[in-house]
Amino acid sequence: MASKIPTRLYLSEDEIPKYWYNIRADMKNKPEPLLHPGTLKPAVAADLQAVFCKEPVKQELDETTRLVPIPEGIQEFYKAYRPAALVRAYFLEKTLGTPAEIYYKFEGTNTSGSHKLNSAGPQAHYAKEEGIRSLTTETGAGQWGTAMAMAAAFYGLDLTVYMVKVSCEQKPGRKALIETYGANLIASPSETTASGKAILAAAPDTGGSLGCAISEAIEKAAKTENCRYVLGSVLNHVTLHQSIIGQEAKAALDKYGVKPDIVIGCAGGGSNLSGLIAPFMGEKLAGKSNARFIAVEPASCPTFTRGRYAYDFGDSAKTTPLMKMMTLGSGFVPSGSHAGGLRYHGMNNALSKLYKDGYIEARAEKQTDVFEAAVMFMKLEGILPAPESSHAIKAAIDEALECKRTGEKKVILFGLSGTGYFDLSAYTAFNNKTMSDHIPSDEELERGFATIPDIAL
Amino acid sequence: MASKIPTRLYLSEDEIPKYWYNIRADMKNKPEPLLHPGTLKPAVAADLQAVFCKEPVKQELDETTRLVPIPEGIQEFYKAYRPAALVRAYFLEKTLGTPAEIYYKFEGTNTSGSHKLNSAGPQAHYAKEEGIRSLTTETGAGQWGTAMAMAAAFYGLDLTVYMVKVSCEQKPGRKALIETYGANLIASPSETTASGKAILAAAPDTGGSLGCAISEAIEKAAKTENCRYVLGSVLNHVTLHQSIIGQEAKAALDKYGVKPDIVIGCAGGGSNLSGLIAPFMGEKLAGKSNARFIAVEPASCPTFTRGRYAYDFGDSAKTTPLMKMMTLGSGFVPSGSHAGGLRYHGMNNALSKLYKDGYIEARAEKQTDVFEAAVMFMKLEGILPAPESSHAIKAAIDEALECKRTGEKKVILFGLSGTGYFDLSAYTAFNNKTMSDHIPSDEELERGFATIPDIAL
Numbered sequence: 001m002a003s004k005i006p007t008r009l010y011l012s013e014d015e016i017p018k019y020w021y022n023i024r025a026d027m028k029n030k031p032e033p034l035l036h037p038g039t040l041k042p043a044v045a046a047d048l049q050a051v052f053c054k055e056p057v058k059q060e061l062d063e064t065t066r067l068v069p070i071p072e073g074i075q076e077f078y079k080a081y082r083p084a085a086l087v088r089a090y091f092l093e094k095t096l097g098t099p100a101e102i103y104y105k106f107e108g109t110n111t112s113g114s115h116k117l118n119s120a121g122p123q124a125h126y127a128k129e130e131g132i133r134s135l136t137t138e139t140g141a142g143q144w145g146t147a148m149a150m151a152a153a154f155y156g157l158d159l160t161v162y163m164v165k166v167s168c169e170q171k172p173g174r175k176a177l178i179e180t181y182g183a184n185l186i187a188s189p190s191e192t193t194a195s196g197k198a199i200l201a202a203a204p205d206t207g208g209s210l211g212c213a214i215s216e217a218i219e220k221a222a223k224t225e226n227c228r229y230v231l232g233s234v235l236n237h238v239t240l241h242q243s244i245i246g247q248e249a250k251a252a253l254d255k256y257g258v259k260p261d262i263v264i265g266c267a268g269g270g271s272n273l274s275g276l277i278a279p280f281m282g283e284k285l286a287g288k289s290n291a292r293f294i295a296v297e298p299a300s301c302p303t304f305t306r307g308r309y310a311y312d313f314g315d316s317a318k319t320t321p322l323m324k325m326m327t328l329g330s331g332f333v334p335s336g337s338h339a340g341g342l343r344y345h346g347m348n349n350a351l352s353k354l355y356k357d358g359y360i361e362a363r364a365e366k367q368t369d370v371f372e373a374a375v376m377f378m379k380l381e382g383i384l385p386a387p388e389s390s391h392a393i394k395a396a397i398d399e400a401l402e403c404k405r406t407g408e409k410k411v412i413l414f415g416l417s418g419t420g421y422f423d424l425s426a427y428t429a430f431n432n433k434t435m436s437d438h439i440p441s442d443e444e445l446e447r448g449f450a451t452i453p454d455i456a457l
Numbered sequence: 458m459a460s461k462i463p464t465r466l467y468l469s470e471d472e473i474p475k476y477w478y479n480i481r482a483d484m485k486n487k488p489e490p491l492l493h494p495g496t497l498k499p500a501v502a503a504d505l506q507a508v509f510c511k512e513p514v515k516q517e518l519d520e521t522t523r524l525v526p527i528p529e530g531i532q533e534f535y536k537a538y539r540p541a542a543l544v545r546a547y548f549l550e551k552t553l554g555t556p557a558e559i560y561y562k563f564e565g566t567n568t569s570g571s572h573k574l575n576s577a578g579p580q581a582h583y584a585k586e587e588g589i590r591s592l593t594t595e596t597g598a599g600q601w602g603t604a605m606a607m608a609a610a611f612y613g614l615d616l617t618v619y620m621v622k623v624s625c626e627q628k629p630g631r632k633a634l635i636e637t638y639g640a641n642l643i644a645s646p647s648e649t650t651a652s653g654k655a656i657l658a659a660a661p662d663t664g665g666s667l668g669c670a671i672s673e674a675i676e677k678a679a680k681t682e683n684c685r686y687v688l689g690s691v692l693n694h695v696t697l698h699q700s701i702i703g704q705e706a707k708a709a710l711d712k713y714g715v716k717p718d719i720v721i722g723c724a725g726g727g728s729n730l731s732g733l734i735a736p737f738m739g740e741k742l743a744g745k746s747n748a749r750f751i752a753v754e755p756a757s758c759p760t761f762t763r764g765r766y767a768y769d770f771g772d773s774a775k776t777t778p779l780m781k782m783m784t785l786g787s788g789f790v791p792s793g794s795h796a797g798g799l800r801y802h803g804m805n806n807a808l809s810k811l812y813k814d815g816y817i818e819a820r821a822e823k824q825t826d827v828f829e830a831a832v833m834f835m836k837l838e839g840i841l842p843a844p845e846s847s848h849a850i851k852a853a854i855d856e857a858l859e860c861k862r863t864g865e866k867k868v869i870l871f872g873l874s875g876t877g878y879f880d881l882s883a884y885t886a887f888n889n890k891t892m893s894d895h896i897p898s899d900e901e902l903e904r905g906f907a908t909i910p911d912i913a914l
Contacts, residue, residue, distance in 0.1 A: 006470035007536040013463035079464040080548065080839045091537065091611075109566045111841040111876070153836040154548075173630070176881035177841065180832065180888055379610040379638065382537045384568040419568070421878040424633035431637055 007090060009103070009252040011083040017247035018070055020240050022059075023278045024350050025066040026285045029357055031236075031349040032324035034060075035311065040455065043321045051218055051229045052237075055126040059237035068240060070122075073129075077121040077154065078244065081110035086252040087416075091380040093400070100403035102396055103260070104416040105249045105276060106383065111177075114341075114386065114418030115272050116147035116232050119241035123230045124151035133226040134158035138188065138213035140167055141340030142174030143386075143418060144232030149181035162188040162216045166207030167340070173422050188213040195219050195317065210344070211316025211330070218319065233269030234314060234323075234348055242275025249413065250279045260291055262399055264414040266391035267295040267304060267362070268341050270348030276415040277360075284359060294399075295355070295362040296391040298342050298370075299439045301334040303327065304355055304362035306445060311455045312346055322455065325352040332448025335438035337367055338426035339387040341418075345448065363395060366437040370394045371430040374420070386418035387426055464547055466560070466709040468540040474704035475527055477697050479516075480735045481807050482523040483742045486814055488693075488806040489781035491517075492768065497912065500778045508675055508686045512583040516694035525697060527579075530586075534578040534611065535701065538567040543709040544873075548837040550857070557860035559853055560717070561873040562706045562733060563840065568634075571798075571843065571875030572729050573604035573689050576698035580687045581608035590683040591615035595645065595670035597624055598797030599631030600843075600875060601689030606638035619645040619673045623664030624797070630879050645670040652676050652774065667801070668773025668787070675776065690726030691771060691780075691805055699732025706870065707736045717748055719856055721871040723848035724752040724761065724819070725798045727805030733872040734817075741816060751856075752812070752819040753848040755799050755827075756896045758791040760784065761812055761819035763902060768912045769803055779912065782809040788908025792895035794824055795883035796844040798875075802905065820852060823894040827851045828887040831877070843875035844883055 024030055033042040048057040059068065070078070089102040107115035127135055135157055139145025145161040152159035161178055165187040168175050178185050188208045189196040195215040199206060206212075214231075221229035232238060253260065263280050265273035273295055283289035295304050303326050312327040314320035328334075328345040337343055347355075354360045367387070374390035376397070377383070385393060396414040403410050420427065429435040481487060490499035505514040516525065527535070546559040564572035584592055592614055596602025602618045609616035618635055622644040625632050635642050645665045646653040652672040656663060663669075671688075678686035689695060710717065720737050722730035730752055740746035752761050760783050769784040771777035783804040785791075791800040804812075811817050824844070831847035833854070834840070842850060853871040860867050877884065886892040 008470060010467055010469060012467060013465060111835065111839055117839075150836075150839055154839070173878070173881045176885045176888075180841075180881070180884040181836065375637065378568065379607075382568055382574075382607055382611070384634065384637075421630070424630045424637070427637045428633045 005088055005256055007088050009086040009088065009256055011248060011252050013079060015251060016078065016083050017244065017251055018075065019067040019247070020070055021243040021247055021278045021282060022062065022065055022068055022240055023274065023281055024063045024236065026282050027350065027353065029353060030063050031353040035322040037313070037318070037320065037322055047321070051221060053123065053126045053130050053132060053228050056123060056237040059240050060235055071125065074122050074125050077125065081117065083248050084109065084245070086249055089381055092377065095380055096397065096400050096404065098400040098404040099407060099409040100400040101411045102400055103413045105245055105413070106416045107245060108386065108416065108419035112143060112147035112150050113421060114143040114147065115242060115245055115275065116144045117150060118244050118275065119232060119238045119271065120147035120151035122241045124155040124157055127157060127228055128155045132157070132228050134160070134224060135228055135230050136160045136217040136221040137230045137232070138162040138210065138217045140164050140210045140343070142167060142171050142178070142422060143341055145178050146174060147232070148230060149178045149183040152183060153181045159183040160220060161185050162190070162213040164188055164208040164210055164213050171422050188216050190216060192216070193219045209316060214315040215317040215319060233271040234346060236348065236350060238271050239274035239348055239350065242271045243278040245275040245415065246278040246280060249276065258411055259289070260413040261410040262292045262294060262412045264294045264296060264392045264395045264399070264412065266342060266388050266415070266417060267297045267347065268388065269344045269346065270351045272415055272417040274348055274351050281354065281359065293360045294395055295360055296395045297362065297364050298337055298339050298391065299364040299366045299437065300337045301328070301343050302364040303345065303347050305364045308449060308452065309352060309356050310452050312452050314346060322453070323349045325349045326355060327452060328445065329448035329451040331451025335440065338423060339367065339391065341388040342391065365391055365394050368430065368435055368437050371427070371435065373397050375430070383416065384420045385416060386420045387423050389415065389417045392416065462545055462713055464545050466543040466545065466713055468705060468709050470536060472708060473535065473540050474701065474708055475532065476524040476704070477527055478700045478704055478735045478739060479519065479522055479525055479697055480731065480738055481520040481693065483739050484807065484810065486810060487520050488810040492779040494770070494775070494777065494779055504778070508678060510580065510583045510587050510589060510685050513580060513694040516697050517692055528582065531579050531582050534582065538574065540705050541566065541702070543706055546838055549834065552837055553854065553857050553861065555857040555861040556864060556866040557857040558868045559857055560870045562702055562870070563873045564702060565840070565843065565873065565876035569600060569604035569607050570878060571600040571604065572699060572702055572732065573601045574607060575701050575732065576689060576695045576728065577604035577608035579698045581612040581614055584614060584685055585612045589685050591617070591681060592685055592687050593617045593674040593678040594687045594689070595619040595667060595674045597621050597667045597800070599624060599628050599635070599879060600798055602635050603631060604689070605687060606635045606640040609640060610638045616640040617677060618642050619647070619670040621645055621665040621667055621670050628879050645673050647673060649673070650676045666773060671772045672774040672776060690728040691803060693805065693807060695728050696731035696805055696807065699728045700735040702732040702872065703735040703737060706733065715868055716746070717870040718867040719749045719751065719869045721751045721753060721849045721852045721856070721869065723799060723845050723872070723874065724754045724804065725845065726801045726803065727808045729872055729874040731805055731808050738811065738816065750817045751852055752817055753852045754819065754821050755794055755796050755848065756821040756823045756894065757794045758785070758800050759821040760802065760804050762821045765906060765909065766809060766813050767909050769909050771803060779910070780806045782806045783812060784909060785902065786905035786908040789905025792897065795880060796824065796848065798845040799848065822848055822851050825887065825892055825894055828884070828892065830854050832887070840873065841877045842873060843877045844880050846872065846874045849873065
């Protein structure tokens with residue numbers, strides 16, 4: 001059987017799934033509702049439409065539609081870079097000497113270099129359909145900003161990206177790519193918004209933060225005619241769009257009669273993890289599968305493994321709706337880490353609920369261990385992985401070695417969410433042994449927890 | 458018909474061609490033989506084996522075997538990143554409003570970012586089989602160096618890469634990637650060779666040159682036990698390996714009953730162009746096709762369009778065998794250009810012969826025009842192209858617009874040989890309108906021609 005499986009389990013274009021899968025429809029225990037931060041009442045569409053486009057808001061609040069048809073225009077957009085390859089890691093298996101079968105879903109071949117394009121396209125599509133002319137967003141590590149710049153260029157929309165100032169300086173390539181796609185890139189904090197000005201007045205030399213960039217992007221959208229704000233993770237309309245990852249992976253595995261025993265994804269805000277596991281988790285929720293699901297996060301930002309399940313804000317300025325989720329507190333400041341896309345204090349609320357209910361395991365990994373796995377992988381499989389994605393590689397290798405120990409022939413699927421072309425300074429630091437690990441102390445975590453609002457719900 | 462063709466004309470793994478195609482076997486007028494630089498007699502295997510591995514030398518001298526079986530080990534290597542996508546450029550066609558069908562073969566999804574891996578793998582494979590322990594090579598723009606670093610890591614061989622010093626400084630990402638793959642990277646000129654020392658003694662502040670890096674790599678290979686030199690373009694064993702590009706493209710097009718009317722590739726030393734056109738040119742040589750073949754080169758280094766057909770050296774130090782080819786003279790110094798992979802004075806000798814015999818057209822393009830085409834393409838098709846590959850995009854767009862003018866529904870195939878992740882400073886220069894064009898004067902060309910040896914053959 002194994003020898004018949006090709007290295008790439010391809011899906012032809014007409015086999016690309018035409019539906020997103022809404023995991024919440026199959027959850028008996030739904031995630032807690034978003035709360036309006038003023039009234040503490042469940043948020044309604046009107047609350048969210050001040051900032052977001054209508055269709056994403058509808059998707060955000062829809063907990064019952066299981067399969068959401070992907071509009072034809074978005075299917076066309078997806079065809080420009082999908083299906084993403086599902087690869088059998090034969091070389092890795094051989095070198096590890098494991099009886100396990102290892103598969104990875106590789107989302108990094110599009111120019112944005114990650115899975116983020118899967119939601120950037122739909123969000124631009126819906127904005128265009130609604131007659132919106134311009135969008136704003138923020139970006140930290142730069143993957144989401146690049147993806148939105150590509151999507152905005154494709155749909156002919158203006159885009160303003162608030163990029164964390166220190167990231168602009170550290171990643172000139174990301175900045176150049178976003179600007180080449182025609183987006184207006186502003187280093188945050190900036191003089192273009194009241195919130196930016198206030199921060200600059202208090203701390204003129206600040207390098208900025210994601211929380212500040214979010215505040216500026218939201219403010220800019222609210223102040224601009226025919227403009228909306230778009231977000232690349234955490235929310236359920238984003239994870240819905242990302243379910244294309246899992247839908248494709250499942251379709252390709254089904255084609256070859258393969259059922260994963262373990263599904264592994266890295267976890268920041270949850271867009272990649274949720275997207276990958278969605279349909280497999282659906283089978284588990286329906287009692288049709290005993291698969292294990294493993295979320296892998298950085299030890300420097302241990303949202304699942306050391307966080308609290310509580311209502312919290314999505315941004316440090318405390319302006320977003322409140323979400324019941326695993327959180328380190330919106331005031332938690334993760335230490336510098338090369339997996340910038342995983343440095344987020346919270347987690348998608350459906351994933352948080354599944355974790356609390358025992359459907360998802362989680363583990364935290366040190367970045368030096370993660371880069372060791374990344375370098376092994378890139379030499380054997382020929383792909384330079386993003387530091388974020390390498391967290392999943394690390395766990396996949398560990399599980400495969402466990403199979404070697406026990407002799408079990410398990411099927412492991414992991415998400416290779418992106419490439420590391422803009423992270424080469426991190427690889428150099430690893431090679432030069434100048435990379436360090438930071439694991440937050442209990443005191444550091446307590447300072448973050450202290451910023452969680454006191455809402456007994 | 459057109460509506461039935463998917464965006465990606467995929468090939469399943471068992472449809473990947475198992476043979477390379479040797480275009481020389483079908484040329485009635487063969488390219489002139491390589492000459493030993495000392496005796497001026499046709500070079501024999503023993504001459505070349507001092508530097509190169511045995512099997513590549515055999516391939517270099519074999520003008521009669523039409524289809525060369527790809528060894529199983531190399532087929533396995535290819536499976537790690539092939540088949541490369543053949544894409545129908547629907548979005549580009551629509552925006553241009555052309556009746557033409559445009560297809561591109563995209564070789565940039567592997568981590569080295571270009572087609573170079575197609576020959577790096579085989580050359581490492583043959584070295585391993587021959588019991589060679591280490592390899593040397595040079596790299597300018599860095600694509601070949603990266604590809605060789607990946608291949609050497611995969612086959613467990615030591616690799617020393619002499620990288621042109623100024624490139625090391627301009628492209629720290631390339632340097633980091635090559636080193637992360639475990640190669641020993643040396644900025645050239647260096648103190649590790651006699652030729653490097655001589656150049657440093659004469660010009661301590663030099664930024665180096667490809668000619669100098671080649672000399673150092675060859676010297677190092679000759680001085681090191683169990684070591685050989687590998688080259689990424691110009692020679693016929695390289696173009697043989699690269700024929701996998703055309704073989705795959707033809708197999709995919711045949712599957713859908715599509716015959717290209719125009720095949721377009723960028724041209725530096727010829728590895729990409731030759732690889733893409735090989736089987737299509739074979740049909741033309743057999744009188745079975747009227748397709749046109751267009752080589753696109755930078756106006757700053759116009760080897761085909763303004764060069765001479767003469768015996769010349771491959772390197773500026775004049776140590777290689779002599780090749781009868783289109784050349785600007787091994788002493789020609791092209792102006793700074795962002796398409797570093799196309800800055801070569803000479804051209805593969807089989808392509809040169811085909812050009813002289815009227816089978817290939819050529820055109821030279823200014824880099825600002827090329828980047829304009831690149832930016833249009835990246836916004837519509839979602840791929841950030843390498844500056845080199847963008848020369849082919851420019852010509853494809855021009856041909857498609859010509860079809861719009863005449864109303865002809867031609868089929869255009871072009872080679873998208875790589876990605877531009879390490880060329881973002883060039884895109885920034887284009888966006889900021891600080892990019893300039895340099896077209897060499899007749900006097901500059903004459904200075905280059907004066908370095909062509911006076912061999913009346």
